[in-house]
Amino acid sequence: MQHQPSFSPIRCALALAVFLFAAASSAFADGPQATPSIFAPAASPAHEIYSLSLFVLAITGAIFVAVASLLVYAVVRFRGGKEARHEPPQIYGSMQVELAWTVIPIIIVLVLFLTTTRVIFAVQNGAEPESALDVVVIGHQFWWEFRYPKLGIVTANELHIPVSSKLEPQPTFLRLISADVDHSFWVPQLSGKTDLIPNHPNQMWIEPETPGLYLGQCAQFCGMEHAKMLIRVYVDTDQQFAAWVKEQQQPAADVAAAAAGRQVFETEACMNCHTIAGTAARGTVGPDLTHLMSRATIASGTVLNTPQNLHAWIQDPNNFKPGALMPAMQLTDQQLDQVVAYLTTLH
Ligand code: HEC
Numbered sequence: 001m002q003h004q005p006s007f008s009p010i011r012c013a014l015a016l017a018v019f020l021f022a023a024a025s026s027a028f029a030d031g032p033q034a035t036p037s038i039f040a041p042a043a044s045p046a047h048e049i050y051s052l053s054l055f056v057l058a059i060t061g062a063i064f065v066a067v068a069s070l071l072v073y074a075v076v077r078f079r080g081g082k083e084a085r086h087e088p089p090q091i092y093g094s095m096q097v098e099l100a101w102t103v104i105p106i107i108i109v110l111v112l113f114l115t116t117t118r119v120i121f122a123v124q125n126g127a128e129p130e131s132a133l134d135v136v137v138i139g140h141q142f143w144w145e146f147r148y149p150k151l152g153i154v155t156a157n158e159l160h161i162p163v164s165s166k167l168e169p170q171p172t173f174l175r176l177i178s179a180d181v182d183h184s185f186w187v188p189q190l191s192g193k194t195d196l197i198p199n200h201p202n203q204m205w206i207e208p209e210t211p212g213l214y215l216g217q218c219a220q221f222c223g224m225e226h227a228k229m230l231i232r233v234y235v236d237t238d239q240q241f242a243a244w245v246k247e248q249q250q251p252a253a254d255v256a257a258a259a260a261g262r263q264v265f266e267t268e269a270c271m272n273c274h275t276i277a278g279t280a281a282r283g284t285v286g287p288d289l290t291h292l293m294s295r296a297t298i299a300s301g302t303v304l305n306t307p308q309n310l311h312a313w314i315q316d317p318n319n320f321k322p323g324a325l326m327p328a329m330q331l332t333d334q335q336l337d338q339v340v341a342y343l344t345t346l347h
């Protein structure tokens with residue numbers, strides 16, 4: 001019987017090259033700040049997770065290289081030519097070989113298991129120091145609510161946390177819950193993914209050491225606009241954070257010139273879904289708008305927060321985010337202008 005080897009070392013090498021190229025280009029696709037890359041950790045526990053992944057990658061990579069080269073060697077060296085008519089001699093019952101391929105994998109799996117468990121426990125049991133900041137993260141279809149219970153702050157989509165240092169550790173402890181379906185909080189440079197599950201609060205913490213903007217993404221398919229449920233984490237210096245907290249704790253601006261827009265807001269059902277602290281608006285279906293203008297983006301990172309974009313959004317949220325759970329409110333052009341003028345006073 002003639003063997004028809006379908007395995008081609010060249011095809012295999014090609015497939016590997018394509019895979020590596022795809023992996024590398026997706027990892028380095030964007031600019032340095034914008035890259036939500038798992039290869040550039042900037043906080044604990046992202047560092048621990050990164051070292052662990054490198055360790056696992058090194059071991060599994062070594063196994064891959066060893067197995068693949070033996071395979072290629074065997075395929076090339078023992079290729080049965082045209083004349084091959086017989087199976088090669090079969091070897092049974094080698095105690096040494098069987099022991100080797102049982103014991104070595106067990107040791108490898110044990111090492112991987114123990115190192116992984118150690119990191120998981122270190123991350124999970126991270127004790128919360130006095131100086132820690134508490135934030136409650138609530139996943140909504142398709143935006144994020146951030147509550148700072150001790151500071152009395154509620155905001156959306158853009159999380160501000162202080163930078164931490166060895167001398168002055170200031171980790172942020174997040175309590176993750178959901179208002180509707182499963183979501184997943186993932187900012188690759190800061191930590192691993194943690195799901196937000198209805199009726200099952202989860203915990204995670206982050207301790208970033210470099211100020212800056214870190215981008216993330218809901219990592220659990222949660223419905224139509226899941227892909228536009230982005231996360232922006234601002235790691236602030238101590239002064240920046242203190243200034244931000246002070247600003248957020250103010251009641252909403254009350255500008256006389258914007259009274260007409262405020263009236264539109266209070267009579268066109270906006271206030272059934274949105275809160276503006278210091279006014280009658282106490283809805284919780286949509287983001288808190290008390291300090292709307294302190295955010296760089298609207299609609300969970302979908303577009304920049306400009307008057308034009310606010311206008312287009314309120315006219316019809318489907319303009320940017322088809323499937324968003326805010327209805328087009330059918331305002332007249334004049335009402336639209338007035339309500340946008342009002343919203344832009346909310347610093
Ligand atoms: C039925 C509830 C509902 C009503 C009524 C409603 N909204 Fe919204 N609104 C939402 C939801 C939900 C979002 C978040 C959408 C998303 O990002 O997916 C939102 C988002 C917004 C945003 C963006 C906020 C941010 O930080 O991303 C603005 C601004 C806004 N609404 C203004 C208004 C105005 C003005 C009105 C009245 C004309 C209004 N909304 C009426 C539910 C509502």
Ligand SMILES: [Cu+2]
Binds near residue numbers: 142182184219220229
């Ligand atoms: Cu989601």
